[in-house]
Amino acid sequence: MPPIKGELRNGKERNLATTAAAMGRMHSRGKGISASALPYKRTPPSWLKISSQDVEENICKFAKKGLTPSQIGVILRDSHGIAQVKSVTGSKILRILKAHGLAPEIPEDLYHLIKKAVAIRKHLERNRKDKDSKFRLILVESRIHRLARYYKKTKKLPPVWKYLRLPAPSLLRFCMWIVQFGVTWWFNPDAPSELDCVSFSVLLRCPVARLH
Numbered sequence: 001m002p003p004i005k006g007e008l009r010n011g012k013e014r015n016l017a018t019t020a021a022a023m024g025r026m027h028s029r030g031k032g033i034s035a036s037a038l039p040y041k042r043t044p045p046s047w048l049k050i051s052s053q054d055v056e057e058n059i060c061k062f063a064k065k066g067l068t069p070s071q072i073g074v075i076l077r078d079s080h081g082i083a084q085v086k087s088v089t090g091s092k093i094l095r096i097l098k099a100h101g102l103a104p105e106i107p108e109d110l111y112h113l114i115k116k117a118v119a120i121r122k123h124l125e126r127n128r129k130d131k132d133s134k135f136r137l138i139l140v141e142s143r144i145h146r147l148a149r150y151y152k153k154t155k156k157l158p159p160v161w162k163y164l165r166l167p168a169p170s171l172l173r174f175c176m177w178i179v180q181f182g183v184t185w186w187f188n189p190d191a192p193s194e195l196d197c198v199s200f201s202v203l204l205r206c207p208v209a210r211l212h
Helices: 052-064 069-080 085-089 093-099 108-126 131-153 168-181
Strands: none
Touching (some): 052 069, 052 085, 052 093, 069 093, 085 093, 108 131
16 A cells, blocks of 8 residues: 555655556566656757758658658667657657658557567467467457557547458468558458458558568
């Protein structure tokens, strides 16, 4: 029990706000206490000479090369000294990409979860008795469904978006086929003869090469 405000511990008064317990992680034992802290000042530093227009041009240039928003932020931080893009441009990286039509079709965190599920499935095809990997795949796909449900609710994913549970090579071939022919429908793997007219535009622009 964290001490309430005004309680004395070791002769000192403790505040409830400073003793709040950290929330536990979903599928591990950690508490997730480590975190970065944003600076108090929201204005760009005086030594930063780059303009907001140049920052937007760099963001668009990196996005056209296939970099994700988080990778763009790392490059701007390490190479250009821009700790927070919002303090310079007034908008976050993803909003700038959306304004220029360069935002990824699928949210980045969901994409990396799908990428992890594909990697685990590739491992399970070579090691079918690896029960721990089977269990981890269940947890990863559970997070995929949970995150997809949230993005559908917030309208960042189309309401008919669906995660395909296919073996890794089949999923990669399917992505390549969709990207090559631009097909917006797919066959239901549970009933191959039945045509599901479901829009699957999320995979139309996904970087398939990174799923290997």
